[in-house]
Amino acid sequence: MLFGILVNEGPYQHQASDSAYLFAQAAIEEGHTIFRVFFYHDGVNNGTRLATPPQDDRHIPNRWSELAEKHNIDLVLCVAAAQRRGMVDPDEMKRNKKDADNIASKFRISGLGQLIEAGVQTDRLITFGD
């Protein structure tokens, strides 16, 4: 089955991103395909490469990057939500004249159309959040 995933909450504050990650991992193990993971609302904060959790805790952004690298998953942060919350990739840095970017490996920033497309193209779009 082709799955789309929507993550609506930030890392560490809320379990949504953990559950989404575990779901994605389990789905892949069962032979399913993840079309895209779309991060919206505070969910865009999952894409920061500047997070430094304690060493005995899971590294949520890195975990997503590694899963995406291994299974070629499209990780997309909503551009409007990202701009509000200071999530920046190199293109956005130039466009908005910022002095840095902070996006983690394998994440990209794009529009809400990517979420709608995931709804249209997949067999199931699963939402993680309140």
Add this chain to the structure above:
Amino acid sequence: MEEELEGGVVKKFLYVNRRAPHGTIYAHEALEVVLIGAAFDQDVSLAFIDDGVFQLKKEQDTAEIYTKNFSKIYSALEMYDVEKLYVEKESLESRGLTEDDLSVDVKIINSKEMKKLITDSEVIFNF
């Protein structure tokens, strides 16, 4: 561009709005999804349940909380061909609201009909 990728597939999209318009950003950002989604020529419905019915309340004024008053956008949805707005009767009543308190034309349905609307939808966004 993205529209072309769909290959003519039309699905039943339902946006379920459950939260008050202010206090969190969910309602505001939900509306942004609806507006972008309108360009994709899908079969779109909006449902308002629980505190989500307050999103449609007339005469909202956010000046003193310094947030954007996006309530006018609901009445503009018609221009985006988003015309199916459903409000749950029980949610309205338990909050002391009637249809006259709402800023847009909606269809009021009971919780059983709301359940059917949700069951019959294919892509559900839950904000």
